[in-house]
Amino acid sequence: MTARILVVDDEANIRALIDEILSEEGYEVTTAADAKEARSARKRQDFDLVLLDIWMPDTDGISLLREWSEGGAMGTVVMMSGHGTVDTAVEATRLGAVDFVEKPVSLAKLLRTVERALSVRRNKVERRGAAAQNAVPAGKSQAIRALRDQLARVA
Amino acid sequence: MVSMAVAKRIRSALLTLLAVLGILLWLIALLSFTRVTEPNDDFARRGLIWILSINSVGIAVLLSLIVRNLWQLVRDHRRHVPGSRLRARMISVLVMVAIPPLVGVYIFSVEFINRGIDNWLNADVEKGMSDALELGQTVLGIQTGNRLDEVRRFAEQLADIDGGDLEATLDTLRADSGALVVVLYGNNRILAMSSVDSAAEALRYASDEVLFQLRQDGQYVSADPQANGETQILAAVSMRSPAGNDALKFVQATFPMEQRLSTLLNAVQTAYFQVDQLTTLRSALKTSFTLTLSLVLLISLLASVYGAFYFSRRLVTPIQLLMQGTRAVARGDFATRVVSPARDEIGFLVHSFNDMTQRLARASEDARQSQQQVERERRKLEVILARLSTGVVSLEPDLRIRTANHAASAILGVNLETHIGDSVVKLAETEPLLGQFVGVASARLQNGDREWREQIMLRAEGGRRVLMCACTELPGDTDSPNGYAIVFDDITALLQAQRDAAWGEVARRLAHEIKNPLTPIQLSAERLRRKYLKPDGAEGELLDRATHTIIQQVEAMKQMVNAFSEYARSPRMEVSRFDVNALITELADLYAHQEKPLAIKLALSRELPQVEADAGRLRQVLHNLLRNALEATEHQDEPSVEVSTRRIVNADSDLLEIKVADNGPGFLGDIVHQAFEPYVTSKPKGTGLGLAIVKKLIEEHGGQISARNREQGGAEISILIPMSVDAGGQSLNRRHDHRRERA
Numbered sequence: 001m002t003a004r005i006l007v008v009d010d011e012a013n014i015r016a017l018i019d020e021i022l023s024e025e026g027y028e029v030t031t032a033a034d035a036k037e038a039r040s041a042r043k044r045q046d047f048d049l050v051l052l053d054i055w056m057p058d059t060d061g062i063s064l065l066r067e068w069s070e071g072g073a074m075g076t077v078v079m080m081s082g083h084g085t086v087d088t089a090v091e092a093t094r095l096g097a098v099d100f101v102e103k104p105v106s107l108a109k110l111l112r113t114v115e116r117a118l119s120v121r122r123n124k125v126e127r128r129g130a131a132a133q134n135a136v137p138a139g140k141s142q143a144i145r146a147l148r149d150q151l152a153r154v155a
Numbered sequence: 156m157v158s159m160a161v162a163k164r165i166r167s168a169l170l171t172l173l174a175v176l177g178i179l180l181w182l183i184a185l186l187s188f189t190r191v192t193e194p195n196d197d198f199a200r201r202g203l204i205w206i207l208s209i210n211s212v213g214i215a216v217l218l219s220l221i222v223r224n225l226w227q228l229v230r231d232h233r234r235h236v237p238g239s240r241l242r243a244r245m246i247s248v249l250v251m252v253a254i255p256p257l258v259g260v261y262i263f264s265v266e267f268i269n270r271g272i273d274n275w276l277n278a279d280v281e282k283g284m285s286d287a288l289e290l291g292q293t294v295l296g297i298q299t300g301n302r303l304d305e306v307r308r309f310a311e312q313l314a315d316i317d318g319g320d321l322e323a324t325l326d327t328l329r330a331d332s333g334a335l336v337v338v339l340y341g342n343n344r345i346l347a348m349s350s351v352d353s354a355a356e357a358l359r360y361a362s363d364e365v366l367f368q369l370r371q372d373g374q375y376v377s378a379d380p381q382a383n384g385e386t387q388i389l390a391a392v393s394m395r396s397p398a399g400n401d402a403l404k405f406v407q408a409t410f411p412m413e414q415r416l417s418t419l420l421n422a423v424q425t426a427y428f429q430v431d432q433l434t435t436l437r438s439a440l441k442t443s444f445t446l447t448l449s450l451v452l453l454i455s456l457l458a459s460v461y462g463a464f465y466f467s468r469r470l471v472t473p474i475q476l477l478m479q480g481t482r483a484v485a486r487g488d489f490a491t492r493v494v495s496p497a498r499d500e501i502g503f504l505v506h507s508f509n510d511m512t513q514r515l516a517r518a519s520e521d522a523r524q525s526q527q528q529v530e531r532e533r534r535k536l537e538v539i540l541a542r543l544s545t546g547v548v549s550l551e552p553d554l555r556i557r558t559a560n561h562a563a564s565a566i567l568g569v570n571l572e573t574h575i576g577d578s579v580v581k582l583a584e585t586e587p588l589l590g591q592f593v594g595v596a597s598a599r600l601q602n603g604d605r606e607w608r609e610q611i612m613l614r615a616e617g618g619r620r621v622l623m624c625a626c627t628e629l630p631g632d633t634d635s636p637n638g639y640a641i642v643f644d645d646i647t648a649l650l651q652a653q654r655d656a657a658w659g660e661v662a663r664r665l666a667h668e669i670k671n672p673l674t675p676i677q678l679s680a681e682r683l684r685r686k687y688l689k690p691d692g693a694e695g696e697l698l699d700r701a702t703h704t705i706i707q708q709v710e711a712m713k714q715m716v717n718a719f720s721e722y723a724r725s726p727r728m729e730v731s732r733f734d735v736n737a738l739i740t741e742l743a744d745l746y747a748h749q750e751k752p753l754a755i756k757l758a759l760s761r762e763l764p765q766v767e768a769d770a771g772r773l774r775q776v777l778h779n780l781l782r783n784a785l786e787a788t789e790h791q792d793e794p795s796v797e798v799s800t801r802r803i804v805n806a807d808s809d810l811l812e813i814k815v816a817d818n819g820p821g822f823l824g825d826i827v828h829q830a831f832e833p834y835v836t837s838k839p840k841g842t843g844l845g846l847a848i849v850k851k852l853i854e855e856h857g858g859q860i861s862a863r864n865r866e867q868g869g870a871e872i873s874i875l876i877p878m879s880v881d882a883g884g885q886s887l888n889r890r891h892d893h894r895r896e897r898a
């Protein structure tokens with residue numbers, strides 16, 4: 001069973017690259033350049049995971065997330081942002097996003113996040129529990145986590 | 156107040172009553188006095204002593220009143236009591252006017268009465284009266300003589316008759332002569348008798364007087380007043396007795412006297428006696444009249460003098476009151492009201508005066524009220540000015556301080572409120588901050604520039620201060636200005652906030668515009684590594700190095716953008732209590748165990764209590780400072796970094812001081828003044844944000860930060876923060892307040 005992933009980003013390079021990477025990993029990837037395309041893609045089919053950029057022209061990622069959240073059938077969403085603040089992360093989590101990826105994201109981090117999000121969905125268990133299950137942090141991930149902690153503290 | 160007025164009224168009524176009674180008594184006494192002249196009035200004689208004493212008492216009372224008044228007048232005159240001169244003049248005029256007529260009337264009256272008495276009682280009147288009396292007596296003598304002759308005729312006729320014809324003859328004789336009774340006596344008894352009526356009964360016996368006279372002279376005549384007011388003439392004539400014995404025989408007849416003659420005689424007699432008596436009393440009468448008149452004069456004189464006092468007082472009193480009122484008004488007491496005594500012209504004057512003082516009082520009250528209102532407005536304005544965060548200073552034309560508010564003092568760092576009236580130029584010589592400010596302002600004013608706006612930059616201990624300053628001249632009476640009002644705001648914080656906001660926007664954009672392209676770069680590099688990096692081979696080594704560099708540079712760029720975002724952001728403070736020394740020690744340990752260890756000398760105060768601050772922010776601050784120090788001392792032979800803490804307790808502040816010093820090259824040139832501005836750096840690799848972030852974090856604590864180059868070389872950063880961040884009132888930096896308001 002191949003997981004279906006929707007990548008929403010206004011930057012064509014990023015869209016293409018993530019598409020390529022995730023496809024290589026065996027996921028079925030669909031891309032959308034903006035909120036309009038994302039909506040119509042979601043109408044056409046269900047996705048196991050949505051990677052949603054925050055900063056987009058017209059409708060931004062948070063607004064789109066809120067729209068889906070209010071619409072009910074939201075699915076699993078991971079937010080991506082280049083200027084993520086703790087506030088936006090908290091807001092996204094409150095709206096039901098399972099994770100938050102800071103750009104520029106490393107390949108490993110991207111894959112790990114996707115896997116973890118999918119496992120959350122797959123197991124239909126509580127997100128925290130799933131995270132704990134998967135959280136056997138490697139060295140690199142620990143550094144990133146420390147960085148994030150630091151960021152949260154300073155901010 | 157009311158009871159006093161009532162008592163006064165009762166007293167004056169009593170006095171009036173007494174005066175009226177006294178005058179009545181005096182009048183009665185005087186009237187009674189005139190009766191003394193009537194000689195036979197017993198009442199007058201007895202009352203004389205009373206009359207005299209009443210008059211004496213009256214005189215005494217008047218005299219004492221006058222003396223008292225006179226004494227008061229003299230006293231007032233000596234004391235220069237207002238109105239006393241006027242009163243004295245008035246009294247003397249009144250007395251002068253009253254005395255001469257009184258004296259004139261007195262002299263005339265005395266003369267007139269004395270002359271009158273003399274005239275009435277002169278010798279002619281006396282002579283006339285005695286002549287009249289003599290005439291009357293003569294007439295009487297003639298009458299009685301005639302009657303005697305008639306009786307003598309009776310006797311001759313009767314002598315010849317005897318016996319029974321006697322009665323008839325007597326009747327005839329009586330009827331012819333008009334006698335009332337005719338009696339013939341003989342041998343001590345009535346021989347015959349004829350009478351008109353029974354009245355003759357009384358003449359049955361002749362009186363002894365008649366008998367005596369008959370024996371002597373042989374005849375008797377008398378005129379006797381009768382009880383009924385008539386006068387009867389009794390005549391008797393003895394007849395020659397033929398026997399010649401003692402037995403006396405005589406005829407006695409009684410005749411009525413003519414009525415008119417009788418009355419006249421009586422009147423003349425009475426008048427004569429009266430005149431005689433008056434003549435003897437003449438001098439006594441004169442004395443009595445003169446005495447009466449003198450008493451009247453004396454009392455009138457005294458009364459008129461007292462009246463002069465009384466009326467002068469009544470006239471002068473309102474004038475005195477007016478004078479007192481005028482003086483009171485002159486003193487500024489407008490509440491004075493003069494009691495109006497009468498409805499005459501003086502009363503009108505008093506009324507006008509009262510009207511005037513009332514208007515004056517109203518006017519002064521209005522003036523006072525408007526002054527109060529102005530004062531109130533001024534105070535309100537003062538309060539508003541005091542509360543204003545904008546500094547307001549007003550200057551005299553010669554640049555002396557007229558007013559200054561609290562904010563002005565706070566901004567310029569001088570307590571201007573204690574230097575009101577001092578020259579601001581002189582004051583500026585000792586106060587550097589004020590000096591810079593005054594330098595700009597006075598230069599402008601000396602150029603004749605009276606209305607201007609300028610942004611003034613001041614170099615203060617804690618960094619630059621930017622003041623937005625506006626000056627306007629205060630309107631004067633003429634063309635020359637009455638002074639200047641300078642209004643200024645410390646807009647450092649505002650500018651900072653604007654800059655912060657601008658940087659925040661830039662940071663957001665940068666994050667997007669840089670991090671977005673970084674994403675494909677990093678992902679592509681990693682993808683290259685993943686796909687083509689084999690564990691062996693020279694080509695692999697190149698690929699490894701190249702992709703590693705790319706990923707590293709991406710990471711560096713990310714760090715830089717993050718650092719910039721950190722600077723631009725200002726999230727909420729998280730205040731807790733912790734031990735700063737412990738925090739510093741912990742950080743120092745961290746640096747000691749790095750790959751290139753740094754020995755940090757700690758000089759920490761032992762008496763430091765727990766500080767109340769945001770531990771995360773403080774850690775970041777110290778981290779940045781230590782990293783700077785580390786980088787600065789990188790190329791030193793003996794790198795040295797020293798961290799010290801100290802508690803500074805002042806009257807109104809309780810501060811923590813942290814100093815981080817190094818022996819590096821220090822700040823270059825002018826950078827020391829701008830060390831805390833963003834993107835100012837002396838490091839080849841610096842982002843220029845480290846110290847800016849530190850400054851921001853310290854300011855968020857209400858603290859101050861300053862940088863200097865040490866004399867022995869190297870830089871020193873000192874931080875001052877309040878021991879308790881919540882003690883906002885002690886905030887060292889006004890900018891902090893703005894920041895908090897914005898949060």
